[in-house]
Amino acid sequence: MAVISIYNNKGGVGKSTITVFLSDFFSSTRIAGKEARVAVVDLDSQSSSATSLMGIHAVAAAKSDKRSLTHLFKDINTGRKVRIADYLLKREKGRTQSRRIPLAELWVMTQERESAIDIESEWSQQKVVRLLRSLTGTLQKKFDLILFDTPANVDKRNKITMAALRTSDYIVIPSESSRMGVNGMTDTFNMIQYARAIENNRHPAPQTAGILLNKTDRRTRQYKLHHRELIDIAARHDTTLFKNYFPHAHTLSSAADDSLYFPTLREKYNTYYDHVRKAAVELAGRCGYKVRRIQK
Numbered sequence: 001m002a003v004i005s006i007y008n009n010k011g012g013v014g015k016s017t018i019t020v021f022l023s024d025f026f027s028s029t030r031i032a033g034k035e036a037r038v039a040v041v042d043l044d045s046q047s048s049s050a051t052s053l054m055g056i057h058a059v060a061a062a063k064s065d066k067r068s069l070t071h072l073f074k075d076i077n078t079g080r081k082v083r084i085a086d087y088l089l090k091r092e093k094g095r096t097q098s099r100r101i102p103l104a105e106l107w108v109m110t111q112e113r114e115s116a117i118d119i120e121s122e123w124s125q126q127k128v129v130r131l132l133r134s135l136t137g138t139l140q141k142k143f144d145l146i147l148f149d150t151p152a153n154v155d156k157r158n159k160i161t162m163a164a165l166r167t168s169d170y171i172v173i174p175s176e177s178s179r180m181g182v183n184g185m186t187d188t189f190n191m192i193q194y195a196r197a198i199e200n201n202r203h204p205a206p207q208t209a210g211i212l213l214n215k216t217d218r219r220t221r222q223y224k225l226h227h228r229e230l231i232d233i234a235a236r237h238d239t240t241l242f243k244n245y246f247p248h249a250h251t252l253s254s255a256a257d258d259s260l261y262f263p264t265l266r267e268k269y270n271t272y273y274d275h276v277r278k279a280a281v282e283l284a285g286r287c288g289y290k291v292r293r294i295q296k
């Protein structure tokens with residue numbers, strides 16, 4: 001399957017939340033008859049999605065034990081023999097006695113700020129792309145789907161995020177249907193264009209899978225006012241808005257709370273799960289593959 005970046009240069013639009021939704025959903029599906037294996041690479045050193053999926057202690061331990069993406073890069077660079085599995089955190093399958101769909105196994109890699117700064121100030125963009133491409137190549141042997149959660153406010157100096165965009169097959173852009181959502185699009189598409197133009201050994205440039213609206217209430221004036229504009233912006237960049245979207249829901253803050261234990265998808269998302277499922281199935285279709293029955 002694919003390598004997908006969740007990217008919008010604007011902060012707080014739901015990149016990390018949507019990364020968690022998609023990884024939870026896809027890890028509970030079957031791809032080519034087998035339980036899908038999903039890896040999330042959290043490129044934001046704030047580690048929102050990694051923490052939400054793995055818990056704060058596991059993420060803090062990975063960073064202090066030097067088991068992050070950026071430590072992996074540094075270890076490879078110094079010629080050390082590495083096992084990529086040592087840099088991945090594993091979430092065990094949810095334990096449930098009920099017939100409901102348990103939260104499935106998935107894997108997470110984090111990033112650590114200091115080592116990222118070293119890499120981005122000393123290494124060339126080409127070198128970072130080469131290393132990340134080699135990593136995704138290795139991960140793709142083991143995983144069906146790799147999701148990159150990206151940080152906000154990035155520019156050309158953020159070589160790791162630019163490399164992630166460049167080495168992705170698809171980029172999903174979460175946004176809100178608001179004036180600020182519209183304002184964020186110029187920078188976002190500029191950065192995508194910049195990343196697409198980075199030389200990558202004739203590897204195809206990423207496609208934009210579409211703009212996925214989050215925190216959306218279709219009844220509001222704000223939605224109606226800016227929706228049309230977002231459709232036009234998308235069209236100017238050869239893409240479209242997702243048909244499905246994520247409504248604003250206060251209950252979602254608990255779904256991201258790593259101190260609560262949820263054994264099943266339904267317990268985690270309740271009625272919101274249907275929105276997660278529909279948007280994820282639409283994304284799969286946009287990336288050209290079919291999602292099979294969810295395992296029981």
Ligand SMILES: Nc1ncnc2c1ncn2[C@@H]1O[C@H](COP(=O)(O)OP(=O)(O)OP(=O)(O)O)[C@@H](O)[C@H]1O
Nearest residue numbers: 010011012013014015016017152215246247248249
């Ligand atoms: N559909 C939603 N309904 C209600 N709250 C939401 C929704 N989606 C995200 N949020 C909340 O909005 C805030 C920002 O979301 P999130 O951290 O996922 O955005 P982000 O784009 O990853 O932010 P950053 O740019 O800082 O990485 C969080 O508090 C999250 O819980």
Ligand SMILES: [Mg+2]
Nearest residue numbers: 015016044048
């Ligand atoms: Mg985030």
